[in-house]
Amino acid sequence: MLELRAATKTYDDGHPVHALRETSLTVEEGDYVAITGASGSGKSTLLNLLGLLDVPTTGSYRVLGLPAHELAESHRGAVRGQVFGFIFQNFHLLNGRSALENVELGMLYGPYNRRERRRRAWETVERLGLAHRALADPRRMSGGERQRVAVARAVAGRPRVLFCDEPTGNLDSANTATVLDTLRGLNEEGLTVVVVTHDPGVAAEGRRRIEVSDGTVTEVEVPA
Amino acid sequence: MSPSRFRGVDFLHESMIAVVRHPGRSLLTAVGTVLSAAAFVCTLGLSSTLDHQVSSSFDVRRATEVLVRPEQASLDPAWQDGTALARLTGLHGVVAAGARLSLDGDRTVQRSSRAGDTEIRTRIIGADSGALRVMSPSLTAGRYFDGFIPGQAERVVMLPRSLARELGITRTQVAVFIGAESYTVIGIYDDVARRPEALQAILMPLLSAEELRQPGGEDTRDVVIETQPGAAQLIGGQAALAMLPTEPQALRAVAPPDPRLLRQEIEGNVARSSLLISVIALVIGAVSIANATTAGIAARTQEIGLRRAVGARRRHVFVQLLGETTTLGLLGGVLGAFLGVCLTLGISLANRWVPVIDLRTALLASGICAGAGLLAGFVPAIRALRIQPVAALQR
Numbered sequence: 001m002l003e004l005r006a007a008t009k010t011y012d013d014g015h016p017v018h019a020l021r022e023t024s025l026t027v028e029e030g031d032y033v034a035i036t037g038a039s040g041s042g043k044s045t046l047l048n049l050l051g052l053l054d055v056p057t058t059g060s061y062r063v064l065g066l067p068a069h070e071l072a073e074s075h076r077g078a079v080r081g082q083v084f085g086f087i088f089q090n091f092h093l094l095n096g097r098s099a100l101e102n103v104e105l106g107m108l109y110g111p112y113n114r115r116e117r118r119r120r121a122w123e124t125v126e127r128l129g130l131a132h133r134a135l136a137d138p139r140r141m142s143g144g145e146r147q148r149v150a151v152a153r154a155v156a157g158r159p160r161v162l163f164c165d166e167p168t169g170n171l172d173s174a175n176t177a178t179v180l181d182t183l184r185g186l187n188e189e190g191l192t193v194v195v196v197t198h199d200p201g202v203a204a205e206g207r208r209r210i211e212v213s214d215g216t217v218t219e220v221e222v223p224a
Numbered sequence: 225m226s227p228s229r230f231r232g233v234d235f236l237h238e239s240m241i242a243v244v245r246h247p248g249r250s251l252l253t254a255v256g257t258v259l260s261a262a263a264f265v266c267t268l269g270l271s272s273t274l275d276h277q278v279s280s281s282f283d284v285r286r287a288t289e290v291l292v293r294p295e296q297a298s299l300d301p302a303w304q305d306g307t308a309l310a311r312l313t314g315l316h317g318v319v320a321a322g323a324r325l326s327l328d329g330d331r332t333v334q335r336s337s338r339a340g341d342t343e344i345r346t347r348i349i350g351a352d353s354g355a356l357r358v359m360s361p362s363l364t365a366g367r368y369f370d371g372f373i374p375g376q377a378e379r380v381v382m383l384p385r386s387l388a389r390e391l392g393i394t395r396t397q398v399a400v401f402i403g404a405e406s407y408t409v410i411g412i413y414d415d416v417a418r419r420p421e422a423l424q425a426i427l428m429p430l431l432s433a434e435e436l437r438q439p440g441g442e443d444t445r446d447v448v449i450e451t452q453p454g455a456a457q458l459i460g461g462q463a464a465l466a467m468l469p470t471e472p473q474a475l476r477a478v479a480p481p482d483p484r485l486l487r488q489e490i491e492g493n494v495a496r497s498s499l500l501i502s503v504i505a506l507v508i509g510a511v512s513i514a515n516a517t518t519a520g521i522a523a524r525t526q527e528i529g530l531r532r533a534v535g536a537r538r539r540h541v542f543v544q545l546l547g548e549t550t551t552l553g554l555l556g557g558v559l560g561a562f563l564g565v566c567l568t569l570g571i572s573l574a575n576r577w578v579p580v581i582d583l584r585t586a587l588l589a590s591g592i593c594a595g596a597g598l599l600a601g602f603v604p605a606i607r608a609l610r611i612q613p614v615a616a617l618q619r
Contacts, residue, residue: 048614051533053533053612053613053614053616054612054614073537073538074227074228074537074538075227077228077532077535077536077537077613078225078226078227078228078535079225080532080533080534080535080613081228081534081535081536082225082226082535083225086533086534086616088616090526092526092527092530092616094527094530096241096245096246097241097245101241105530105531105534106534107534108230108234108238108531108534108535108536109228109229109230109531109534109535109536109537109540110226110228110229110535111226111229113231114233114234114237153534
């Protein structure tokens with residue numbers, strides 16, 4: 001499903017920084033991949049490349065067989081919007097809009113019209129047990145509720161892959177457990193999940209474990 | 225997979241929601257356009273109200289008045305004699321005309337010749353019967369001094385009521401002394417139709433005033449004319465030639481400005497100054513939107529990054545920001561126009577004027593403010609083009 005081949009990422013600000021050394025990585029449909037590593041190890045760079053938020057300096061990246069590294073930014077945007085979903089450590093919900101409207105925002109630039117977006121948003125909010133909070137402003141929600149709204153926003157458009165950047169970094173243990181349950185449930189329904197974390201408990205959820213250290217990517221065997 | 229799209233209805237909804245869900249931010253951003261639209265509507269509204277006021281209260285009587293004066297005070301007094309006046313009254317459009325003589329300096333007027341009695345100092349104007357008719361004093365007591373034997377200097381005066389009161393005179397047929405000579409008060413008046421200087425002077429027959437001239441005094445002679453309504457300009461142009469055909473340039477006729485010209489002039493001046501004020505306010509309004517929205521881009525980096533992450537193309541973010549600033553400009557303009565209308569109404573009512581507001585100016589102000597908002601949006605929108613989707617991930 002996702003196929004990174006001999007990809008590198010170098011930032012050149014006067015003197016070059018090798019954020020990611022030559023890496024090959026394949027993610028199959030239905031995988032639950034945990035990416036771990038220290039701060040500055042390059043795990044965010046890897047997530048940006050996989051999520052098409054950035055392009056590799058060298059090498060190739062195929063999404064569903066499409067040569068994503070050759071696509072124009074506008075097409076990469078379409079892939080991000082319709083094939084991928086994203087959740088972030090800071091939720092990035094828009095204040096002044098209800099939870100439902102935030103969920104709809106995830107589908108704004110996609111193929112569905114307003115009515116269809118609203119229908120799907122409701123359906124997703126109900127499925128994630130947020131129906132009672134659907135009309136609340138994010139500023140009046142707990143961290144766990146906000147992150148579940150963010151998850152709903154990411155998955156309402158039925159993406160194939162969900163990218164999570166430190167999804168529980170701002171949550172207490174009870175809310176972390178709820179969000180992890182949600183992610184596990186979505187994965188069991190067939191959604192491919194890629195999680196970047198430095199929380200071993202979160203990483204333990206993954207059926208595959210990728211460790212990034214100094215820009216080098218290693219797959220760690222997970223005991224069955 | 226279809227390319228990312230941003231439907232028109234979604235664009236409008238996003239622009240509106242970004243503005244109305246953050247009322248504080250929006251108001252601060254749009255305050256410049258609110259003020260400029262208010263200034264635009266209010267200045268134009270007040271100018272049309274004032275214009276209406278000027279034209280409705282324009283003194284009809286004043287517009288029928290012409291004054292003729294010699295360019296040099298030393299001109300032979302024959303210029304205002306009977307034949308010259310006859311030629312003048314022969315002009316079509318002249319209702320009445322007459323000669324006047326204003327004596328130089330104030331004269332002492334007393335109730336009696338006794339020393340120590342109440343005395344006042346005032347101007348003296350001599351007027352023939354034509355001039356008296358032109359001035360048309362409104363009598364409160366007595367009568368006019370016309371109808372006397374021509375060529376004879378009658379010792380009679382008419383007093384304005386204020387002077388009569390100072391002298392303690394309440395009725396006619398009493399005597400006042402100017403210098404050592406006694407004069408009979410035959411009329412008291414409280415207003416004049418033309419030449420308001422007569423409200424602060426004693427009126428007497430022209431020939432009587434001639435007798436009171438002092439050697440070396442700089443007395444002024446003039447001719448006052450009452451014209452038919454609308455003829456003042458015309459008569460003003462013909463009077464000098466009619467009175468002194470041999471030397472018309474020695475006379476100067478002063479007619480009141482044409483009310484229509486005056487109105488156009490006022491309109492022109494007010495329109496120019498209000499346009500200038502509004503343009504300045506509008507530029508300030510546009511700059512303030514551009515400035516506040518551009519400053520706000522930094523705080524919205526994550527929102528814009530998020531939109532890019534969920535599929536928005538650069539152009540979608542670009543047009544959305546233009547849509548937001550245009551909406552801000554439009555709403556600011558509408559609010560400002562409303563305030564401008566209220567302000568105009570309030571000022572008009574406080575002054576008991578009839579408010580005259582062209583509501584098209586309110587529409588125009590709103591439209592112009594929306595345009596200013598659109599232009600202002602280019603600055604933040606171009607800046608937002610640089611924001612990469614990675615920005616949404618940054619913690």
